[in-house]
Each structure stands twice: as C-alpha cells, then as structure tokens.
Amino acid sequence: MTDINLIAEYKSFDGKLGFYSHVSNLCKCEMRFSVYQPPQATQKPLPVLYFLSGLTCREDVFMIKAGAQYWAAKYGIIIVAPDTSPRLTGTPGENDEWDIGTGAGFYVDATAEPWKSHYQMYSYIVQELPTVINSNFPTQPDQQSIFGHSMGGHGALICAMRNPDIYKSVSAFAPIVTPMNCAWGKKAFSLYLGNNQETWRDYDACELVQKVGYHSSILIDQGTADEFLNHQLLPEEFINACAKVNQPLNFRYQPGYDHSYYFIATFVADHIRHHAIAFGLE
C-alpha cells in the first residue's frame, strides 16, 4: 500500500513542505514523515535526501529547526524526514523510557520480543519508505542519499554502508558510531536484537566500515562541547576504524558546538552541498 494522507502543508522557500501519514506494512502501524519539495519539483524529477533524526524526535523537528529548506531550494533536492520509531503500537513498555521504544527505534529490524512485531525501522527506511516516496513524489529513484543526527547519524551510516548502490552519499551530525560500545546502543540493541552480540555487528558503523566500507567520502561534523561526546558518541572509534581500512572520511571537530539543532543549522549547508555534489548538482 502506498496511499498517503496529507496532514498539513506549508509553502516554504517557494516550495512545499508537507506532513504525511501512511500505514506501514513493515511496522504494522501508522507512520509519519515530512517531505520538502523545492520549487524545481513542479518542473522535473529531483534527487531525494533522507534525514534521520535523533532520540525523542519526530518527523517535524528537522523541518522546523534546521533551516535546510533554503539550501534544498537552492540545489533542487527533495528532503524526506521520517519519524524515529513506530508509535501507538501497543507494544508493552513502548512509552516507558525515552531511549527505547517510541522515539527511539534506532533504525534496526527488531528480532526480539516484544519489539519485533512493529519495530522494523531499518527495512522501513531502506525499503518501504523509499517506495512510498517514489510513488507519490517527483523523485529520481536512482538519486538517493542519506544523513542524520545522533541516533539518526548512526542510522544514516548503517543504511548507507549496507546499501551503497541505493545511497549516493552519506553524512552525519554527531552520530552514534559504535552502538555496541555505548550505553544507549547496548540498551537498545540488547532489547531489540537480543543478547547475541554477533547480530549487533551489522548495525554498528565501526564494524561495518571495516567489513564493507563505503564508496565515497563520509562527511561528519562533531561539536567539541557536545554533552554526549565522550560516553555515547565516541567519534575517535570511527576515525580509527576508517583509518584502518583507508575509508575516505571528512571528519570535522567543530569547536564549541553542542548536540543541539543550533549546531545542525550551522553546518546543514555544508551537508546538503556534500550531497548535491554526489547528485551532480554542483
């Protein structure tokens, strides 16, 4: 099913920002996402850039706070921001803690009870959502890229590395790069995937980059005043992993920046430009 329902629509930078819901076959619930169509979308199919948000976010936060529409309109790129998890699924405990369940899907396909019935965010992001987007919006299906923030930076990295043919480029703001080795990731993976840590490796960017790498340079910005830097994000692990396998990486420590959307807004132009170059738009 690719029927979508328009929830709200706003004109923005001469384009159209829409908020939508649809029934997900994979997550077996209503899912929401937002789409910014720049003005060029009325003339021709355009590349699509997916943004994955961090813990507690919804499909609207990036569109409200990041200031990305100006740059999407400049380059002629459609931006899609999905929600961060299924919601209202009736899964026991889904609303009990902020870092598991609702708002915290971690972009994995859950294999453990009680999560596996609905929490299929990995396949939702790489398979179902693009099908929905490509059948409802003027996209170039062979021109897709992905980026994200924090938990969503993790999501972008694993989606891109596991699907290099689907995603032309990847970038991240303050990503969780090794969920196997930080508290957020260990908690989420043990609950979603069970205790066999072998199954965790396919969702860990530091593992993946050494196993499969990526076909083009990865752009990462990381604020040095980020309150999660040293115990959750662990960027040096990814820098070292990339170095081991000669993975091209443009890792930028940004002095004084924190984990907020003010940080994202400051560097979103550079990220969209990174993807615009991959799309051949600059």
Next chain:
Amino acid sequence: MTDINLIAEYKSFDGKLGFYSHVSNLCKCEMRFSVYQPPQATQKPLPVLYFLSGLTCREDVFMIKAGAQYWAAKYGIIIVAPDTSPRLTGTPGENDEWDIGTGAGFYVDATAEPWKSHYQMYSYIVQELPTVINSNFPTQPDQQSIFGHSMGGHGALICAMRNPDIYKSVSAFAPIVTPMNCAWGKKAFSLYLGNNQETWRDYDACELVQKVGYHSSILIDQGTADEFLNHQLLPEEFINACAKVNQPLNFRYQPGYDHSYYFIATFVADHIRHHAIAFGLE
C-alpha cells in the same frame, strides 16, 4: 538595574545565542529575552535588530524557527528577541485566555486595572530593554532597528513610528496594522487601555502613519493564504493609509504563504537585508 542572568547559551554560526532573564523595573517581574551575537561581536560594537514575536510566542521561538542567525552572521548584526508579555505576575486572569495577558502583551503600556501594574510592554521594549542590552552586549546604541510578526509586527510598527530617532528602519511579517479595527486588538486595547478609544490611536499603525509617518520605506510581507488576513490583519487599511500620506511602503503580497514561521523563514533574509542597508552594512 541592568543585571542579567544567563539561562542557556549555544554556539550558532560561529556566534553565540544566549537566553537571559532579568528583573524588569517597568514590568515589575522577571522578563526573558534571547540575544544572537554574530562572530563579529567579539571584534567590535555592532548594530542591534529587535524582533517582536506574535501572540502565544516566547523569547525563543524566533531563534529556533526563523533561520535568522545565518543572515545575522553574514551581515554582522546582533538580534534581540524579547518575550511577548510579563509572566507569573499574579495579575487576575493573566493565564485565562490566549489572546490577553500572558503571551499577549500587545506592546502597549496598560493604563487600566488590573493590567497596569505589570503590563508595560511598550516602554519595556523602547526604553528598558535597550538599556539592558546596550549595557551588557557590544552594541552600537545609535544603530537600532526593529521588526516583528503579527502582534509583533504591530509592535514593531508603532515602536518605530513613535520613535523614529531610535529606530533606523522597520519591517514586519503579516502585522496587525489596525488593532482598533480587528477583534484581537479591540479586545486587548479595551482591557489594557480602557474604553476611551482616543487613547488607542497612539498604538494603531494606520492612525500613526497618518499622524507622524516614518522617515524611510517600511517593508511588509504578507502571505495570501494567511488564515488571519481578512479579519484580523487588514493589510489594505495600511496600504491605503500610507498612500494617503505618501509614506514609502514596500508591501509584498506573497502568494500561497500562510501565517507560520515557514513563511517568516522564507523571507527573513530580505528583512535582515532591509535593516542591514539602513545600518550601512550593504
């Protein structure tokens, strides 16, 4: 008293976004405001642009949603966004309705009971707040301008026209231009100012422009899909009033735009440029 308390601070576009509180002598309560200092502020005093927000907003909304920091950093302008009213004053009824009291100060000096003890937003904006700002931030006190949205567009217009020597330029997004003749304004003015409508005229942009005019062209953007256009905003009244007295006015109907911050974000660059020109920065 010009002591201010820092509530939170974020690096943004190589500058500094701060949220502050202080005790207002005029409003006799704690008031909050936000200040964006672009990177140039570490080198020299800069012009200051005040943004007045609309009904229900706080001091943070413009900084979160408008995407203004990019342009403020580009031109080298400090932006100050005050709260829209006193809060927690104990005034009877202050939290009972969304369009009066808290979040709805309407930028007037109240003269009627029970509001007059605290609701002195006009003098707060034009006198007390600039004193606080100029004594705590690296400003050029002779380089100030003002803009705003909706109720705050009304506020910007009346502050500028009544104080042409203080404000080099004025602009507005979807302003209330004749509060004497719309439901929001009639309700607020009758409660804050009493029923003698003669006292309302000094807070009505359509009246003021005919009485005193303004020394330079006024920039106004107004979305044609604005849900408040025809019964609250009444822009044609201001266009006609300006025409009567040959007041220079750059009034732009923006097709398809609504009343939201997506509209503001789309045109904020033009507004900041308008003020940058008045400051001699472009």
